[in-house]
Amino acid sequence: MPGLTDDKIALLKTLVAASPDEVVRGLEKAVCKEGTTGPLAAIxxxxxxxxxxxQVRFTTFQPLAPMFGPEAGDGRVTFPRAALGRIWQGLKADVPRLVEQAVEACYYIDPEEPWPAVFDTLCLQAASGLRAAETPDYVSAAAACDARRPGLSQTLVLALEIAPIVRPPLLRLGEWLQRMTNERRAVARLAYRDAEAVRQGGGPLMFEMLAAHLKQPWTILRIATSIMEHPGERYLAASELALFGDRALADIEAQVERVRHLRPGAGVEVALDAARAVQHAIDETGEFDQSVQLSRDGPWGQRLARLKHGLAAAVEVRLREIDEAVAQALPVVKVRYSGRLTSTAPKLDSPADEAAVAWAVGLLTFAAEIRNCATDGGFGGVRGKVLETIGQRIDHYVEDVLEQIRLGDIENDEIAREHLDVAARLLTLVRDRQAGAIVRRRAAAA
Structure with missing residues (x-):
């Protein structure tokens, strides 16, 4: 590359090699966009x-590749990303011919056929090298693991040892989740026993490795419990697979807390996140109910019941806050007609309060996004009543503002129309886009 010395190119190579996968993918797209000629050709x-x-490295270590990354806060097994790179470098140094075979084999992978044996051979070779830790690459990989958690390097050794056992089930993971037949259950049970036979802890680690490939890791509970014929909670809680049940319950609790943390000033994105937490918690609760035979007086059964109640209560608190939030976003004032007769009218002497509008929009966004799971969550009735009341409130507000515009009682027409636009935004969330569009058309015609 003109202008760059060999030392600089070597430095760039080191930087690229140390970059996360997403950075390398971004660089690859950028280079493709700019073309492969000119000054960027070498880069x-x-x-x-x-x-x-x-890509070859990922294919080789596919059974455990997604586990390399940041430390998980929920107890899931993860390994430092740097360890993966060091192990791969160790393999290149120790068995370069096998690595070359893996590169060649990547061109001939058929998802419907058994994968080339070279990938499993490399995993076992990596396990042996990491266990011995005699070369700098393996020493560095082991040190990175143990720095994260003492003994983690031995967990990585075990994961590499059982990778050949995990690879075939991984290719059928979607089928297992969709429908676990007796035949598939037998295959899963056999794989679990084989993994456990390698070394104690291999069985649960196999499920950890499979879960790392799932968009919703907690759905691994469906497979883990199927090999035990959907056990009772006391039996499962006393088994080596109890960690998956405990982790699922802890995750549900975390989703409930996300809903409770929805506060004024949070914004629409936080409201959407809280709504996703509601859906997540309900889905995970249903999965837990179907996977485990719960007992009302059992520790898991009682805890899950408390979490269901806590979720419904947290959602209902947010729903009941909508009325006051809309009142602040569309303020009214008391008007005395005669004697003790009073009524309310839209307060149109000042612009809309942006903070109040944002909070109302956030809460109504939350209410709109939980529509599909409200019935399952036990708060469908409350949601329906709240939105019906709010819809009527906004309808009356719009009619009053339009009436004042028609009568010429508006001091500042621009402010009045700003409030109508706020009402349209809120009504869109309460009902649908058409309802908001009608308000805007009527405002334009007034």
Whole structure:
């Protein structure tokens, strides 16, 4: 590359090699966009070579590859990303011919056929090298693991040892989740026993490895309990697979807390996140109910019941806050007609309060997004009543503002129309886009 010395190119190669996968993918896209000629040609070739190398590495370590990343806060087994790179470098140094075979084998993978044995051979070779820790690459990988958690390097050794056992079930994971037949259950049970036979802890680690490939890791509970014929909670809680039940319950509790943390000033994104937490908690609760035979007086059964009640209560608190939030976003004032006769009218002497509007929009966004799970969550009735009341409130508000515009009682027409636009935004969330569009058309015609 013109203008760059060999030392600088070597430095770039080191930087690219140390970059996360998402950075390398971004660089690859950027280089492809700019073309492979000119001053970027050398960098493009470097990035493409690194991306291709990582693809072979991922394929080789596919059963455990998603486990390399940041430390999980929920207790899931993860390994430092740096350890993966060091192990791969160790394999290149120790068994370069096998690595070359893996590169070649990547061109001939058929998802419907058994994968080339070279990938499993490399996993076992990596396990042996990491266990011995005699070369700098393996020493560095082990040190990175143990720095995260003492003994984690031995967990990684075990994961590499059972990778050949996990790879075939991984290819059928979607089928197992969709429908666990007796035949599939037998295969899963056999794989679990084989993994446990390698070393104690291999069985649960197999499920950890499978869960790492799932968009919703807690759905692994469906497979883990199926090999035990959907056990009672006391039996499961006393088994080596109890951690999956405890983790699922802890995750549900975390979702409930996300709903409770929805506060004024949070914004629409936080409201959407809280709504996703509601759906997540309800889905996970249903999965737990179906996977485990719960007892009303059992520790898990009681805890799950408390979580269901806590979720419903947290959602209902947010729903009941909507009335006051809308009142602040669409303020009214008392008007005395004669004697003791009073009524309310839209307060149109000042612009809309942006903070109040944002809170009302956030809460109504939350209410709109939980529509599909409200019945299952036990708060469908409350949600329906709240939105019906709010819809009527906004209807009356709109009619009053339009009436004042028609009568010429408005001091500032621009402010009045700003409030109508707020009402349209809120009504869109309460009902639908058409309802908001009608308000805007009527405002334009007034």
């Amino acid at each position: 493009g070739a470097l990035v493409e070579a690194e991306a291709a190398d990582r």
